[in-house]
Amino acid sequence: MxxxxxxxxxxxxxxxxxxxxxxxxxxxxxKYDPYYYPKLREYVDSKQIDFSSEYKKWLIPDNSEKFVDITHELLGNGYVFERALFNSEQFTYENIDGESYYKETSFNGILGDKYTRIEIFIHPEVERIDSLTFTVNGKTKVGKNICDFIGEIFIEHIYKVWERANDPDSPNYYVMVCNYLFTEDKEQFGAGFFKGTYGAYCYIDEANKKVCLDIDAGGGELNNRNYVGIWQNYKTKALKRCIWGEYRLPYTFDFDIGDEDMHVNPKYNSPEWEQWQSEIFNPEEKKHWWEDCQKESCRRN
The missing domain is CATH 1.20.5 (Single alpha-helices involved in coiled-coils or other helix-helix interfaces)
Structure with a gap:
């Protein structure tokens, strides 16, 4: 016994x-949440410059989720891609026929450890040069300094993800994981290049064989179409963290101290961030600087 x-x-x-x-x-x-401070600092070093690898790992589903990579299935079935997945147009409304309409705008982001405001405009016209590669062009703005750029976005994976593994007939979302490389005009002042990981949520329009931007997935407007990587100056070789996208941005630590919406920490305040705050409440004040810009000397801080 x-x-x-x-x-x-x-x-x-x-x-x-x-x-x-x-x-x-x-x-x-x-997975940790890269959008909210101070929990983020428990997982990654706030002094790190390049978070593109960490962001890619965060985007890719892990073993706690049920998922399938449908990239080659879509290509084999001849799917096309909505251009809003790659440019900076912003969704405005959907008509009774289900057609989506967008307006030209610019992305908002941070540059360097002082969280200088950078704006990125990606032109509406996008060219598909092979099955998974898209070329874009546009302009960047820091302070009064504006540069032209050309770039490529390469799709690595498109995942169909179920957060509820016991309900495989109701997918929660699709996520597109990409690499990007944008090169500014070397003849312009303060020019450099951007590279890193781009992530976007999408949905599959099976009737029209089209991959479309999903404005409701992934927290809705809080964290869609984010570019996480670096910017490096051609001449000085200075390397800086550069993250931009729609609304809330990942890996910005104590820069964003908001609870539900992005709120800039007063310690990083600047005329450019004050302008951004004003534009949030008064969208009509947003200047279309990309339409009529002239080069002016303004060093990147």
């Missing part, structure tokens, strides 16, 4: 140890 009790005790202890280890494994595999 005592031997049996000892055996039961050992089995119980081993079960507790196994369950404890499983809990640790699950906790380690759980």
């Amino acid at each position: 005592k031997k049996l009790q000892k055996m039961i005790n050992k089995i119980t202890l081993m079960s507790v140890i196994i369950l404890s280890n499983c809990s640790v494994i699950l906790a380690q595999s759980k």
